[in-house]
Amino acid sequence: MKQLNQSLEARITELLDDPTQQDNPLREPLGSLWANHQDLARRIDRISHISDAYQSMAKLQEQSLTERLNKQLRQLEKVARISDRYQNMMRDLNEALREASTHDSLTGLANRRLLVERLKKETERFIRYQRPFSIAMLDVDHFKSINDQYGHELGDSALTEIARVLDAEIREQDLCGRWGGEEFLILMPETRADAAAQVLERVRGAIQRLAIRAQTDSVSITISAGIAEHQPGESYSETINQADHALLVAKRGGRNQLSTARTSLTD
Numbered sequence: 001m002k003q004l005n006q007s008l009e010a011r012i013t014e015l016l017d018d019p020t021q022q023d024n025p026l027r028e029p030l031g032s033l034w035a036n037h038q039d040l041a042r043r044i045d046r047i048s049h050i051s052d053a054y055q056s057m058a059k060l061q062e063q064s065l066t067e068r069l070n071k072q073l074r075q076l077e078k079v080a081r082i083s084d085r086y087q088n089m090m091r092d093l094n095e096a097l098r099e100a101s102t103h104d105s106l107t108g109l110a111n112r113r114l115l116v117e118r119l120k121k122e123t124e125r126f127i128r129y130q131r132p133f134s135i136a137m138l139d140v141d142h143f144k145s146i147n148d149q150y151g152h153e154l155g156d157s158a159l160t161e162i163a164r165v166l167d168a169e170i171r172e173q174d175l176c177g178r179w180g181g182e183e184f185l186i187l188m189p190e191t192r193a194d195a196a197a198q199v200l201e202r203v204r205g206a207i208q209r210l211a212i213r214a215q216t217d218s219v220s221i222t223i224s225a226g227i228a229e230h231q232p233g234e235s236y237s238e239t240i241n242q243a244d245h246a247l248l249v250a251k252r253g254g255r256n257q258l259s260t261a262r263t264s265l266t267d
């Protein structure tokens, strides 16, 4: 096609330049047509140039827009990653705070606060569904003399060891916590006093078998415990008082033993 055009153009210019065709009546209209054609060809050429320039400009703009969008996307991804990390950190922090506010730092057992929370819930369950529960107060025997003889540090490890045994001996639904100092409380849902006494007898035996190492010595430890089953119309504090009283009876009875409230209020 291009070749055909070129040979046609060559023939037209040849004809227009040919002196023998000077008088040809078609020469003038052909000359005007040729001039018109060339003008049109120039315009088309210019338009096509402009169109090319516009296209490459649009392409450039498109490229820079894509780059800008990609950059913004990368920044957004970064912000999302930071936000994820921040949220995880806050969750861990909350978890650690919750753990610290509900657990004892030395033994890792539930602290008094968590025990009271659960005691309240069990009391509510008792009122609503008449589900029984018992509690046991445990106290390490002659703990002061262990501290005095072997030092506070050993006393601390003895408490940690006792906590480990307690945790291992109770059932999944029971909750054992440090009530304070060398005193522990075990909350036993769905448990009557006689069943609680069996659990505590097992715990007492396991602690008696514990041998805490102190340099060359092996220190043996015993506990006394008072058990009380929650009674209708009673508050949980009253049940604790009953268990405390039974604990006193066990101590007075010679230590390393259990006593159950209401069956042992002999003094």
Ligand SMILES: Nc1nc2c(ncn2[C@@H]2O[C@H](COP(=O)(O)OP(=O)(O)OP(=O)(O)O)[C@@H](O)[C@H]2O)c(=O)[nH]1
Residues within 6 Å of the ligand: 106, 139, 140, 141, 142, 143, 144, 145, 147, 151, 152, 153, 154, 155, 156, 159, 180, 181, 182, 251, 255
């Ligand atoms: N090492 C250590 N000792 C503690 C901790 N909390 C309380 N104690 C000690 O536990 C001892 C309790 O002593 P007492 O209340 O006299 O009772 P006890 O010597 O165990 O005698 P009984 O309970 O009558 O058998 C005190 O000397 C407290 O200082 C603790 O976290 N770590």
